[in-house]
Amino acid sequence: MFDKMLVSRNPVPKNTNRLVYLWILLCACCWGALFSLLLSGCTYDSGWSAEPEPLRVTFLDVGQGLAVLLEHEGRYALYDSGPDSAGLMDTLASRGVKSLDWVLVSHFHRDHGGGFMEMGAAIESGQLKVRRLLVGLDTAVGFVSDSVYTVARRYKIPVDTLERGDTVYFADGFRLECLWPVSYGRFGENRASVVLMGSMVGPQAGRESAILLTGDLDTAGENRLMELSRDLSADLLQVGHHGSACSSGLQFLSRVAPRYAAIGVGKNNRYGHPKDEVVNKLRIVTGDSSAVYRTDLHGSFSFEMWPGVGLVPEK
Numbered sequence: 001m002f003d004k005m006l007v008s009r010n011p012v013p014k015n016t017n018r019l020v021y022l023w024i025l026l027c028a029c030c031w032g033a034l035f036s037l038l039l040s041g042c043t044y045d046s047g048w049s050a051e052p053e054p055l056r057v058t059f060l061d062v063g064q065g066l067a068v069l070l071e072h073e074g075r076y077a078l079y080d081s082g083p084d085s086a087g088l089m090d091t092l093a094s095r096g097v098k099s100l101d102w103v104l105v106s107h108f109h110r111d112h113g114g115g116f117m118e119m120g121a122a123i124e125s126g127q128l129k130v131r132r133l134l135v136g137l138d139t140a141v142g143f144v145s146d147s148v149y150t151v152a153r154r155y156k157i158p159v160d161t162l163e164r165g166d167t168v169y170f171a172d173g174f175r176l177e178c179l180w181p182v183s184y185g186r187f188g189e190n191r192a193s194v195v196l197m198g199s200m201v202g203p204q205a206g207r208e209s210a211i212l213l214t215g216d217l218d219t220a221g222e223n224r225l226m227e228l229s230r231d232l233s234a235d236l237l238q239v240g241h242h243g244s245a246c247s248s249g250l251q252f253l254s255r256v257a258p259r260y261a262a263i264g265v266g267k268n269n270r271y272g273h274p275k276d277e278v279v280n281k282l283r284i285v286t287g288d289s290s291a292v293y294r295t296d297l298h299g300s301f302s303f304e305m306w307p308g309v310g311l312v313p314e315k
């Protein structure tokens, strides 16, 4: 009877207590989960709290030739240096470039290495610093290669030779891979062009945007590259050999499938670059003729690679 009463007296308070404990436990779990969510959110946010800086890729108007300036947080590098007598030193000075982490000469043709040949005076006067010279395995020797190496020797600029598989550092989160030439091949002139794939690599999503720099690589080189690299897709393609008909095979262009195409080319050049057929192929693969940018028509132009966003033309 007593037990029964106790049971009968206590059941309500007993059950209530149990429910209250359960409720507190449940709340604690919920708050714990919420806090950890908030905490992880904060951790994620803190990685992005400082506004990210874009990596800027500028195709400099150097007449008939190629010079692509990379810029990130006040640091600079140059893929090809355009021809000599194209005012590259003035162009760099007007953009506030006092130091180049590296200058890459894709191959030893004057419209790509000429600007580097002229850098001596600027280095001598302290106007410009060049920390490194990058070259490929171009077998062509002559005036341009001699002059390029002379400048490097005279101003004690270390020289690195690139081949497929090498990576070049420029900025954190930006991977620059050398896709060409292969070490076992011996190529001269256009086919020797150093090809770089530059990818913005995000903390979460992996490869976010990419640019493909091909120098003057010809169609035969493009075909070999397609055999070697399964993924050649890039948002921006530097069109090979100034839009010559000897480059930009349709199959290659469709493998790259660029959203934008950039051509370094001189106004009214004597080669008739870029060829209409190439411009037409670019229109087909980009799906938009206004996605083809040319230094002869637009002057210097830039694209920005924004971390977490992608590649956009700079307005």
Ligand SMILES: [Zn+2]
Residues within 6 Å of the ligand: 065, 066, 109, 111, 112, 216, 241, 242
């Ligand atoms: Zn060229």
